[in-house]
Amino acid sequence: MGKIALTLALTTALSMGGMAVPIAHAAPADGEPAFRALYKEMVETDSSFDTGDCTAVTNKVAERMKAAGFPAENLHLFVPEGHPKAGALVAVYPGRDPKAKAILMLGHIDVVNARRADWTRDPFTMIEEDGYFYGRGTSDMKAQSAIWADNMIRFNQEKYKPLRTIKMALTCGEEGLYLNGAKWLTDNQRDLIDAEFALNEGGAGELDASGKPVAQTLQAAQKVVMNFAVEATNPGGHSSVPRPDNAIYSLARALDRLGQFDFPVQFIDANKGYFTRMAKVVGGETGAAMTAIVANPNDAAANAILNKSPMYHSMLRTTCVATMLSAGHAANALPQRATATVNCRVMPGVSTDEVLATLTKVVNDPEVKVTSQRAYRPSNPAPVTPKILGTAEEVSASIWPGVPVVPHMATGATDAVSLNAAGIPTYGISGLFRDTDGNGVHGLNERIRVKSVMDGRVFLYQLVKAYADQKN
Template sequence: MPYAKIAFALALLTPAGAFAATADPGEVQYRAILKELVETDSTGATGNCTTLVEKVAARMKGAGFPAENIQLLVPPDDTKAGNLVAILPGRQPDALLLLGHIDTVNAKRADWKRDPFTLIEENGVLYGRGVADMKSQAAAWIDTLLRFNKEGLKPKHTVKMALTCGEEGGGRVNGAKWLVDNHRDLIDAKLGLNEGGNGEMTQDGKRVVVSVLVAEKGGGNFILEATNPGGHSSRPRPDNALYSMGRAMDRLSKLEFPVTFNESSKGFFTRMAPIVGGETGAAMARLVANPKDADADRIVSQSPLWHGMLRTTCVPTMIEGGHAANALPQSVRLTINCRLLPGDTIDNANAMLLKAIADPELTLIKPEQGPSPVFPKITPQIMGPIEKASKDQLGGTPVVPFMTTAGTDGRTLNAAGIPTIGVSGMFREPDGNGVHGLNERYRVSVIMDGRRFLYQLVRSYAEGDL
């Protein structure tokens, strides 16, 4: 019976909401990997990365990948923060590293429309925690290594894959940093490929650019404290600590750091202006020419992503306070998460925050200044294979280097001397696809295009000149 007929028959038997069958036999393995990744809880609150990497190791061995080339590495002081390193030996010892974190941000089932730990396909869209950040790409790394091994590929360069825990925090040991500090030889490479290079697409599914992450913001968490003697709630007082914090939060909502370009962001907006076109593209060009152009800033900053690329940002993310429902609060603490542009400092952010808060009765505690970020040098040697893969697999969508407003484990590897960029060929919609939020999703077509893109890209680097 031809495969297409078998696939059609299986589709008829697939229950509603399940991961639908595919007519492409090459995608079956990938879909099974992705399903296992998403349906194994790896959050910091309720999950276990070690359980997940054990499943991945078993799957890879079952598919014929040599057991001696797979290592499970678990920090002794965090037994749920397991990592996996798999190695496909090349003809030369220098290596290409495929880096991917397999932990995810927490997800409360009660808040989601669907079970976050069940991979559900509806109307050509896959839902599940980690689908977009970054289990679809991690599944592509696993799938690619298994395909190379099955094909008997002996690449010019050794290909290494590190699946790590702790990138999202949640109390877990950061696997990338732990591997650098304790098993550097296993992950050492001339080039690392990581997450963060998510392409941009319009809401109706039109690809805009293939993004290549070449720089990251820094930053840290400030703590703002309001203290008060408190007292019985039946005797209200005007200096209520919650009132003080509420007024400070209102003033913080109006804080805007100035537009500041660096080499990465200036190059990004310069390239994006003609691609975007129209009023927004013209505003990008004007803003590059004059960072103080308020009207251009207003237009470009309608995109939360672009707004964050243009400036340092500080935003309240958590609040805690009070000790009883019938008592005036004695203390309130506000966490303010700041994302600093390269070159900006904690001291400058501290000064800007104090000016905005404008209340000497409140106490602002600043984090320590971290080391200056290190970024890889972007060469035609690096960009060429990406541009070729985009031409072959993504319809020639323009390739544009950019600076992420978030942070990745690439920062750790770059600081350790392993040049690392972020690229996936998987496109996110303007709202960010629910990453770190509710009902995280990816279009099936986006994932499968990205899978083909990444296979070609990894093979090009592995067989080319690093």
């Protein structure tokens, strides 16, 4: 990566592009007005790839923390060389026991692009309306990232003395366009962010259609992204003289076999915990099928019921699907080459070689070649232990009595992929309850309930303290 641009003297970051950064000092009591101002400024500072700047966000957050009394020497701003808009912020709040491993609060501050012409409201103006905060990043994930910074401010103002050191890393690049800051920190500042475990996005509260909380998920695993090329080649020739072997037909037959294939059910702590606990929440035929599949992963009847849901189907196994095609070189010529990209979402711990061998077996054609294009290094999922899950359950029950905390495996990926691979088990939990329609995340008119943010702020403040005071 070359030299690191590191700024510890935060007074040099008082402005971005010549514009003064407004500072809001912490308010009395629990500081909600200051939190709202911090959250609003983060949302209104565009950090999308096309039109924004993550470094502007991290500088402003650092300035607010410093103005609220957080020690400047414990604030570390990084700008990776060659990526001036991909800044990251790491904050450290020392614990009482230097031998006790830290806990890390991880959050990304980049957002998906948003066009004003497409939105009902300006995506980079945070508007409170009808019980919701509207704006790009209000849900994914500047609410939680703002809560992390707010936690650090509150701990310092309270003169809280945790057993363990508490760390915070706000990074860029989770959405896939900027340099990935979480991986950059693991590669370049591993000791600074080292922790026994990290808390991240990925888990969320689930509301029913009436807005009632029904479950809170704790994401303990994520699938790994792997891409493969499936390619058929042929000498080709003139299209007026077709030959029995044809690269397009060979590829089509191979993809049809792949489309009819299901990887076997595979359980790890995260998805086993999910189906075990959600069986009682869901109930009925589906709930019974969840219980049955946990008892016997080879239960064909239960598998058939659960496979009606694309989400359940994906949570139970590795999945591979064709996503792009390329074939032929002229309308009047037999194809010499036909290629498909197959995107796989792989269960944690499964190697690229294992998936490649399975795909080759399913394709079952020596004329069709399967090769690996992209793969993350395999890493074990974060273990679902009583120390992690039990503590989350206790804190959650004090705020949402009777709402279960359910382990979960994401079918997509977050920055936990980088931290897990670096040996820092990472769990997604937020206490931010979301609507059944997904709240416009990555889409139009993104929003989150005001009550969800304020309740989540209480939850994450208490949860981090509970973890920080745990003994080994």
